[in-house]
Amino acid sequence: MKFQDYYKILGVERDAAPADIKTAFRKAARKYHPDINPGAEAEARFKEVNEAYEVLGDPERRAAYDELGRAPPQDGARYQPPPDWSGSFSFSGGGPGEHEAFSDFFEALFRRSTDPGDDMRGVAGADSHARIEIALEDAYRGVEKMLTLRTPVVGPEGSIEVQERSIAVRIPKGVAPGQHIRLPGQGAPAPGQRAAGDLFLEVTFAPHPVYRVDGADLFMDLPVAPWEAALGTQVILPTPAGKVDLRIPKNARTGQKLRLKGKGLPGRPAGDIYATLKIVNPDASTPEARAFFEQMARDLPFDPRARLGG
Incomplete structure (x- = not known):
């Protein structure tokens, strides 16, 4: 952006x-x-x-925007917000409506998801909204995390200061990306003796080196050797819930999907894991490996392009 x-x-x-x-x-x-x-x-x-x-x-947004630095990149240059931006700031209510179309830059820095607490406004202080990022494995077992938030606060004379506070957050087992966790009384303070608003945390998952999340299901690419795909085998697959045995059928092909029912994100019902097979050839740089492949080329009556005709 x-x-x-x-x-x-x-x-x-x-x-x-x-x-x-x-x-x-x-x-x-x-x-x-x-x-x-x-x-x-x-x-x-x-x-x-x-x-x-x-x-x-808006005093809060301006203070947060100024946190990007006094020497910003040239206007129009490609820009990536700081990696901790989405989870480090909380903003009180009164933001732009969902129908207002702003730039990707604004959306990434200031827009929050649809407000789950609109019907609760006016009862106490303004509700606040932030994001919390967790590991995929945390959704399988639940976890307690310490979240540090920076909140722009307007002082009595109109000055702006950014206050930091740490909050212990209990992430329940089975939480899904985009789900909101409500922390009563942790939102913006209210004037007088009224109670503070609530804090709504939108849960996001950190990128995982193996799995991709789609709803409650997980997807992964599973490398297999040519002989494993041809002969079939049993492999040990590491999942966020622990290691499981997965059977590779005989004559498996690249792109074939294998399903592990109920091994996806916990829930009612639980999601599934889909492993997409990817046949990986060994390195043929040694004389022994080349001789092995040459023997297969001579002895196996196999034409991978037979269906092309001609």
Whole structure:
């Protein structure tokens, strides 16, 4: 995705006062409003201006955006948020609606999933939202993790400071990607004596070196030797729940899927594991290996292109 320099879009300095940012936004919005300046280019600029003000006009988002550094990459350059970004910040409610289309940069940094606590707003302090990343294996057994959140807080005089806090989070067994965990009273504080809001954590899985997650099912590529595929064999397959025996049938082919029922993510019902066979040839760089392959070429009546005709 491309980096968006919101200060440059609004034409203000990085230390601009909130009032100056609002003035710059209004001026730019009038300039590029489709009713005043029709055309695709003006419409695109109008969307950029709105997105910039959505960030810089909100004290929490602006503070988080400024955490990216005082020397950001050139506007429009390819950019990747810090690896801990999605799980290190929490934002209170009042964000843009799901129907508003913003850039990939905004979506990656500030958008949260559909709010599961909309019907609970107004009872206490604002609900907050963040992400927590776990290992695939954690979903099989459950785990307790310490989550450190950085929350932009508006001080009594309008100043912004980023506060850090650590929270113990119990991840239940069988949790799925995209599922939300509610922590009552861990959201934004409320004025007066009212209770704080709730914190909703969206669960994400860290990339796994072997398995790909799709719903409750896991998918993997299983390398097999040519003789294992031809003769059939029994292999030991490491799964997130432990090692299991998997039978490779005779005359197996590359791309063939083998299913381990109920070995996917825990649940009711549990998911499955699908292992896609991939035949891997051994290295034939030694004289012994070459002689072995040459013997097979002479002795086996096998034409892999027989179905092509001709």
